[in-house]
Amino acid sequence: MTRPLHTPCDHEHLAELSRALDRFGRCVDVLDDWGVRLTSVLEGGGRLLAAGNGGSAAQAQHLTAELVGRYREDRAPYSAICLTSETSSLTAIINDYPPTELFARQVEAHGRPGDVLVLMSTSGRSENMVAAAARGRKAGLEVWAMTGPLPNPLAEHATEYCAVDAPYTATVQELHLVGLHILCAAVDRTLGVGVSRTRRSAEDIEAAS
Template identity: 60%
Template sequence: MIDDRIDEIASALTFVRGQTDLLTRWGRELADRLAAGGRLLAAGNGGSAAEAQHLTAELVGRFDRDRRPFSALALHADTSSLTAIGNDYGYAEVFARQVEAHARPGDVLVLLSTSGRSENLRRAALAGVRAGTTVWAMTGPPPNPLATVADEAVCVPGCTATIQEMHLVLVHLLCAAFEQALAVPLPRRAVRAS
């Protein structure tokens, strides 16, 4: 069982390696947009919410290099808005309504879903398209409704656990490409006197 999981992870990592050109391009585009005053909006459900929030934390804080903070919002983290919208409009609208409120042309919306079939994320993608926001998705295997609506998607093969693991790898690769595009130098390491 454990060996099978390791084999699936190894296979998925090979797939991810094939996405490096796309992630490098996303990183450059994200750097250009955020440096120009745009923002990143992100959302997911369950474990994908954790991955989306991890992405926003890396942009507001830092990933590998010291640099200025950038605007990034995890839509599922605003529990008052999430529960009010869910109560008044239904759970399928919890992200779309926030995208309508916050998204502007020049922003980037990143949506994560292991299945790509979450209606609330599909509707958020549609709201992002209407707002003139670039919509990227990280999903499970294609075809799926979220990947179809997004401007671009990385559709990871595998079981739910492997997809979530690869989404974290993709998030970190996107952050690395983002910081590389900013041309932020790595911090100097202190040299110990002997």
């Protein structure tokens, strides 16, 4: 995709987000399904690993915090590790190995077959994310990618993906955050923790409104 020539401001920023939301329906279903399946992994003693660069690193840490802590209501803590937060490991790896090993080596160290690896990249083209995805699949992990528009290498290397169809990095990040909350809410619903409704499709919700 050609890089946009300008940065949307004020109401145009909101308009871009609104347009992207209209195309976000498939991702909602994917993320809800991920939450259901992740619950089974975590309840069975597995763990979630997460990583991203820059703003996506912060969102990866947000996801693991919701699982180790809680999303809304109290429940058992789950094993979730943000690979972007291990500063000593990060600096040691980047000092001793090629940059593409930054997360891949941590995935190899911490991941076990059946664990889930969530990789976040607004472009889907970060080489360290693609390398982590390949290493994760080799180690037997489920690799779930949250990216920007298709096609992109990270989505191609992942087991499954949620690709936000939006031309601006900020818009992609904003919907990635929405997506993380949808995933976490699905975990709580699957556990029966503080949820007021059962799963409903977008069509059911539209028909009821």
